[in-house]
Amino acid sequence: MSNRKSRKRLWMGLGIAAVVGAVALLVTGGLKDNVVFFLTPSELEAKGADVYDQPLRLGGQVKPGTVDWDAEASELEFVLRDDSSQVRVHSDGAPPSMFQAGIGVVVEGHYSRDGVFRSDRVMVKHSNEYSAPKEGEHPQEAYRTLIEKNGQ
Amino acid sequence: MLDLNLLGTASVVAALIGALCTAGVGYWAGYRRRPRLDVVARRGVYFVFFAMTAALAVMEIALLTHDFSVSYVASVGSRQTPAYYTAISLWSSLDGSILFWGWILAAYAALVARANRNTYPRMMPYVNATMMVVGVFFFTMLVGPANPFGEVSPVPADGPGPNPLLQNHPLMGLHPPLLYLGYVGMAVPFAFAVAALLTGNLGEKWIRASRRWMLPPWAFLSLGIVAGAWWSYEVLGWGGYWAWDPVENASFLPWLTATAFLHSVMVQERRGMLKTWNLSLVMGTFLLTLFGTFLTRSGILDSVHAFTEGLIGPIFLAFMTFVLVASLGLIAWRSDRLHAPGTLEDVASRETAFIFNNLLFVALTFTVLLGTVFPLIVEAFEGSRISVGPPYFDMVSAPIGLALLFLMGIGPALPWGRADWDRVRRTFAVPLGVGLAVSAATLAVGVRQVYPVLTFGAAGFVMTTIADEFRRGMEARRRISGARGLRALWELLAKNRRRYGGYVVHTGIVVIVVALSISRAWRFEREATIQTGEAMTIGDYRVELAEVWGEDQPQRFVVGSTFDISSGEGDRLGTMEPSLNFYPNSEQPIATPAVRSSPKEDLYLTLMAFDSEEGRHATVRAIVNPGVPWLWIGGLIVGLGAILAVWPTGSTRTSRSVSIPHRAADRRGDEGPP
Numbered sequence: 066m067s068n069r070k071s072r073k074r075l076w077m078g079l080g081i082a083a084v085v086g087a088v089a090l091l092v093t094g095g096l097k098d099n100v101v102f103f104l105t106p107s108e109l110e111a112k113g114a115d116v117y118d119q120p121l122r123l124g125g126q127v128k129p130g131t132v133d134w135d136a137e138a139s140e141l142e143f144v145l146r147d148d149s150s151q152v153r154v155h156s157d158g159a160p161p162s163m164f165q166a167g168i169g170v171v172v173e174g175h176y177s178r179d180g181v182f183r184s185d186r187v188m189v190k191h192s193n194e195y196s197a198p199k200e201g202e203h204p205q206e207a208y209r210t211l212i213e214k215n216g217q
Numbered sequence: 218m219l220d221l222n223l224l225g226t227a228s229v230v231a232a233l234i235g236a237l238c239t240a241g242v243g244y245w246a247g248y249r250r251r252p253r254l255d256v257v258a259r260r261g262v263y264f265v266f267f268a269m270t271a272a273l274a275v276m277e278i279a280l281l282t283h284d285f286s287v288s289y290v291a292s293v294g295s296r297q298t299p300a301y302y303t304a305i306s307l308w309s310s311l312d313g314s315i316l317f318w319g320w321i322l323a324a325y326a327a328l329v330a331r332a333n334r335n336t337y338p339r340m341m342p343y344v345n346a347t348m349m350v351v352g353v354f355f356f357t358m359l360v361g362p363a364n365p366f367g368e369v370s371p372v373p374a375d376g377p378g379p380n381p382l383l384q385n386h387p388l389m390g391l392h393p394p395l396l397y398l399g400y401v402g403m404a405v406p407f408a409f410a411v412a413a414l415l416t417g418n419l420g421e422k423w424i425r426a427s428r429r430w431m432l433p434p435w436a437f438l439s440l441g442i443v444a445g446a447w448w449s450y451e452v453l454g455w456g457g458y459w460a461w462d463p464v465e466n467a468s469f470l471p472w473l474t475a476t477a478f479l480h481s482v483m484v485q486e487r488r489g490m491l492k493t494w495n496l497s498l499v500m501g502t503f504l505l506t507l508f509g510t511f512l513t514r515s516g517i518l519d520s521v522h523a524f525t526e527g528l529i530g531p532i533f534l535a536f537m538t539f540v541l542v543a544s545l546g547l548i549a550w551r552s553d554r555l556h557a558p559g560t561l562e563d564v565a566s567r568e569t570a571f572i573f574n575n576l577l578f579v580a581l582t583f584t585v586l587l588g589t590v591f592p593l594i595v596e597a598f599e600g601s602r603i604s605v606g607p608p609y610f611d612m613v614s615a616p617i618g619l620a621l622l623f624l625m626g627i628g629p630a631l632p633w634g635r636a637d638w639d640r641v642r643r644t645f646a647v648p649l650g651v652g653l654a655v656s657a658a659t660l661a662v663g664v665r666q667v668y669p670v671l672t673f674g675a676a677g678f679v680m681t682t683i684a685d686e687f688r689r690g691m692e693a694r695r696r697i698s699g700a701r702g703l704r705a706l707w708e709l710l711a712k713n714r715r716r717y718g719g720y721v722v723h724t725g726i727v728v729i730v731v732a733l734s735i736s737r738a739w740r741f742e743r744e745a746t747i748q749t750g751e752a753m754t755i756g757d758y759r760v761e762l763a764e765v766w767g768e769d770q771p772q773r774f775v776v777g778s779t780f781d782i783s784s785g786e787g788d789r790l791g792t793m794e795p796s797l798n799f800y801p802n803s804e805q806p807i808a809t810p811a812v813r814s815s816p817k818e819d820l821y822l823t824l825m826a827f828d829s830e831e832g833r834h835a836t837v838r839a840i841v842n843p844g845v846p847w848l849w850i851g852g853l854i855v856g857l858g859a860i861l862a863v864w865p866t867g868s869t870r871t872s873r874s875v876s877i878p879h880r881a882a883d884r885r886g887d888e889g890p891p
Contacts, residue, residue, distance in 0.1 A: 076564045081576060088580040091613045092587060099609035100591075103602040122604060136746040136836065158744055159825040159836045189805055 101173070107150035109176060122173050123152065123182055129166035134159075141187070145172065152176075156184040164189060221279045221287055225366030228272035229316075232323065233356035235265040236349040243346025247415060252338070258345045259330045265352060266327035269320045273307075276316055276365060280306060285376055288367030289313050295378030295802075297772040302384040308393045309379035311514055311529070312365035317394075318510075319355040321401040326352065329405055329430065337426060343412035344405075351404050354536045362528035378772060381800035381807045388448040395441030396468055400506045402434025403471055406478075407503035410496050414547040419492060419554050427499055428482045429863075435475045436859030442468050443729075443852030454808030454823040456742060456840035458848065461610040463518055466589045467509030470582055474502040477578035480628075484568045487633050489559035493548060494575070496555075500544040505582075507537050517593065563635040570628035577621050584613040619671055622730055625723055626652075626679035629686060648685065652678030664738075672734040676727050683720050690717070710861060718862025725854030728847055735844030742840040744825065749833055756841040757785045758820055763792070765832030774799040776806070778824050778835045782813065795824040795837065818843040 103122045104112070123145060131144035141156040154172055164170065164187065174184035239261030246254030279287040280303050283296055293306045293313065308314040326348035333341050359365070383389050406427035413423030445468060446458040459465060478498040484491050512518060515530035548555070561568060588605045595603050630644050656674030664670055690713070691705040700708050710717050745753045752761035763779040777796035783789050793811035800807065813820040819842040826836040 073561060073564055077561065077569070077572075080573065084573065084576050084580065088584065088613070088617065091616065092584050095584075095609040095612045096588070096591065096605065099606045099612070100595075101604045101606050103604060120606070136834075139744060139746070159746070159838070 124171045154182045225275040232268035236352040240349035247342035262330040266323040269323040273320045286372045289365035291369045293379045294376040305390045306379040309383040312363045340412035344408045347408035377802035381803040392444040399438025405430040410499040461607045471505040473582040565636040567631040622675045626682040648681035651681040721858030728851030732844040732847035744838040746836040755839045795822040
């Protein structure tokens, strides 16, 4: 009787241990491969060769006068800067609609050996929390011609 | 003119004082067993509900009449915002959402007090008191750091309007209330758990009560999560519906533990096992709702160090610690009464399936929680900022989810107690065969991705076991009442709401999982800049840019693009108009993607950029999203099943045993304390 009971316990224990072990493996492996470091251009400059070809997020400001958007090839180039440093960024695909010179952006990709940050995703920084809005621009004025074209 | 600041603040203060007194009276009434004081506590709960309703009404009046002397109205109101969005801007920012939260809590408390005024005489004073303690926490925030009724002077002429993301789609009126109803409702089973521990009566009663009160919030939370995914899909313009964002994870975590509880509670009902486990799940679920609110409302996500700047983060942290310590303390205090009268009889039994189901749910909770807080831990200890990408969550959740899907087919078909192997073989032969056939067919049509092949096979297996359960149930109905066909199905559903409602929920989940799998495996997208009159092709669609236009609306300026859609063969399918909306209070435009749904797939267009001078060209991202419409349909099925399971019925308990053709039906005597 107790033999049957202990065998039952053994099976349950083995099953539970297997599940827990598999999940632990998944978690450690998953975390190791999918942690993305967030750097600023100066931090990237300081780390340099240490972070070549690692998945990274780079946050900074789009330097005015450096944005080059090639609509035909769907390629975007610009310089991302912070207070003391700057990095050239190359990105495939259209910039997000609110992308403009001077705006804060986060780019996701990797730092390649030629010193260019190759990005596959450009995100305009926006706060997650509902902060009080700042004095915004007035797009009505900028795009007035589109309304007039419609004869409105 | 009426002073709305004063009226609102007075209502909230009244609610706070009422909740404090009621909590005191309730615990005293429970401790001294004074029925007359019970009545006082119950009236106190009603009083708090009325005070909070008054506060809510004052806020809505202030919002709709644009009374900018009220601080919350001044921060989210605007004369240009349409009335609908003004009304729902109650939950568009922190202070208002905590007010809404507090009101829902008061409403749940009043509902529980009213519904159970003649039942659970020993537990109810404690339940009322515990609900009020939770209330005290939220009302304190409303009186203090998150007071939405602050006085603004001088009174501004107009306000900035709500967060543009939250006034861009009508779903915003549905998604947050559903989530809040789910989130806040988890306090009720928690209150029952605390009451059970305080009375020391840890048998069947609290389990029945907390199961009953867990189901509605669980259903709301499920619908809220699906509505949130839908909102994300319709508003954010990236063509996805779930990004493993911390805010999304915060809603998912308590759902996981609540779902685990809804299963493990059956093991305690039938077999008297898992007492401590069930208490822990209920308490953990409530803690996770607090944690989720803390995560999304304290600003901690922006930076670990940011949240201490306000008072809200520390207050939340203090309350969470209090709840955790009190819960653990209560469980430890009553540990002598928590030993299980029942034991596991056999490894091959439904309770084993449920134990592994729970193990997997908790493992999934743990992995999602870890991925969500890992960046915070790293920042706190090492100072470097990291993020854990969606691939982590996909990688860990896919196998666990698949295992859970598979168990969904095994558990309900196994008997309680001890399985008879011949019967197990007979029960599973056909479903397993169907599952293998589905997997083989998926392989045969050329699919080589692992997850779709496994998922479809598991889905076929589960659906066959569910169909088999229905078939057996209907046969039993025929034996009992002679009903056949649809009538038998109707009787079955009507008499066994909980059980068959559960199967309907399972069906909805299977639909969702299959849709997820399809949309992840076969989604494709193309981005192009198109001149007016020209077209791009994606899949079977031809997308031609007809026009780029602008339109002034009261609260915003819209730049839209009109695309003529036709099929590859040249049949006209209609037009789609993705647009960008420019709100005066936002530097960035908010996209309104255009979605064309068919049973097979969605065509999803997002306007990315446009020629702002003459409107001659537009850059569009086109995505073909197969299977996505079925996500929402699956969500509706889950909701229907949950309603079926929750619907009050007097006859469930007597009719349950006759329709279960398992010998387990005879084991109901095991329930409860010996």
